[in-house]
Amino acid sequence: MDVLGEDQVATFKADGVIHVPRAVDGALVEEILQSVDGLIDSPGRFGGDMSPGDAPGMFFQDRYLHPVRPDFRRFAENCGLAAMAAKATDSKNIRLYYDHVFVKDPGTQEQFVWHQDRPYWAVDGTQICSTWLALTDANSQSSALEFVRGSHLWDRTFRPEYPALEGLPPKEVERALWKGVAEYIESFEDICPAFEEHPDLYDVVSFEVLPGDVLLFDFRTLHRSGPNDGMNRRAAISWRWLGDDAVWAPKVGADPIIRDEDTTLEEGDLITDDRVFPLIYGR
Numbered sequence: 295m296d297v298l299g300e301d302q303v304a305t306f307k308a309d310g311v312i313h314v315p316r317a318v319d320g321a322l323v324e325e326i327l328q329s330v331d332g333l334i335d336s337p338g339r340f341g342g343d344m345s346p347g348d349a350p351g352m353f354f355q356d357r358y359l360h361p362v363r364p365d366f367r368r369f370a371e372n373c374g375l376a377a378m379a380a381k382a383t384d385s386k387n388i389r390l391y392y393d394h395v396f397v398k399d400p401g402t403q404e405q406f407v408w409h410q411d412r413p414y415w416a417v418d419g420t421q422i423c424s425t426w427l428a429l430t431d432a433n434s435q436s437s438a439l440e441f442v443r444g445s446h447l448w449d450r451t452f453r454p455e456y457p458a459l460e461g462l463p464p465k466e467v468e469r470a471l472w473k474g475v476a477e478y479i480e481s482f483e484d485i486c487p488a489f490e491e492h493p494d495l496y497d498v499v500s501f502e503v504l505p506g507d508v509l510l511f512d513f514r515t516l517h518r519s520g521p522n523d524g525m526n527r528r529a530a531i532s533w534r535w536l537g538d539d540a541v542w543a544p545k546v547g548a549d550p551i552i553r554d555e556d557t558t559l560e561e562g563d564l565i566t567d568d569r570v571f572p573l574i575y576g577r
């Protein structure tokens with residue numbers, strides 16, 4: 295059986311997102327959840343609880359784990375989602391950019407505001423996507439993801455947002471994040487409107503998910519997630535996949551997980567460099 299049917303591929307191309315129920319088997323989801331528990335106790339260099347001070351709940355994130363954690367490298371290889379990304383993006387080869395873990399405990403009020411992944415990343419192209427794997431249930435009360443259908447085709451890139459740092463002077467923003475980010479943010483003129491307030495103009499779609507379900511979305515598709523007002527932990531892992539036309543596009547101020555000096559690639563090169571961007575799927 296194919297990893298995706300032609301109708302699913304057509305929907306992904308038109309909408310910029312698809313929901314694939316039961317895409318990953320329960321045993322692997324359990325294993326990933328166990329590793330995520332361990333990660334919360336002992337985060338990687340980019341990880342930790344991002345909730346401010348004594349805020350309720352816990353908003354844990356960690357990312358770029360596959361180079362330093364063999365279990366996370368194995369998850370990327372065994373989840374089968376690189377093949378799905380290949381099918382969705384018409385790519386022969388799929389490389390891994392990074393993995394990203396999200397945990398919101400009940401009561402967490404931190405949100406991901408509307409954003410596209412593209413402006414945060416040091417890659418570019420049209421065959422780039424994420425597979426967000428639900429490790430727990432999520433619904434509209436418990437921080438399900440929402441998307442603006444078709445927004446990947448708008449040819450617009452919106453200003454990256456860091457709500458927790460809004461209003462801080464540039465120096466503070468850079469101290470909290472990394473060098474160059476304040477100027478980078480300011481270089482974008484297009485700011486996300488409140489898409490949900492204009493149902494006549496924008497088609498906002500939300501997906502209720504069960505453990506093992508996957509949301510596959512283009513890195514240009516607008517998405518967000520709200521607070522977790524449910525009773526249970528909400529956890530997920532996103533793998534960021536690079537297809538055939540992905541190029542190295544370093545920018546001062548973009549996510550520094552992989553910097554220009556970390557790769558042999560020059561700006562504009564098609565992504566190769568197996569050491570930094572492992573080939574997970576090839577045909």
Ligand SMILES: O=C(O)CCC(=O)C(=O)O
Nearest residue numbers: 396406424426519530532
């Ligand atoms: O899980 C979330 O709340 C956010 C996920 C997200 O923004 C992403 O995977 O790009």
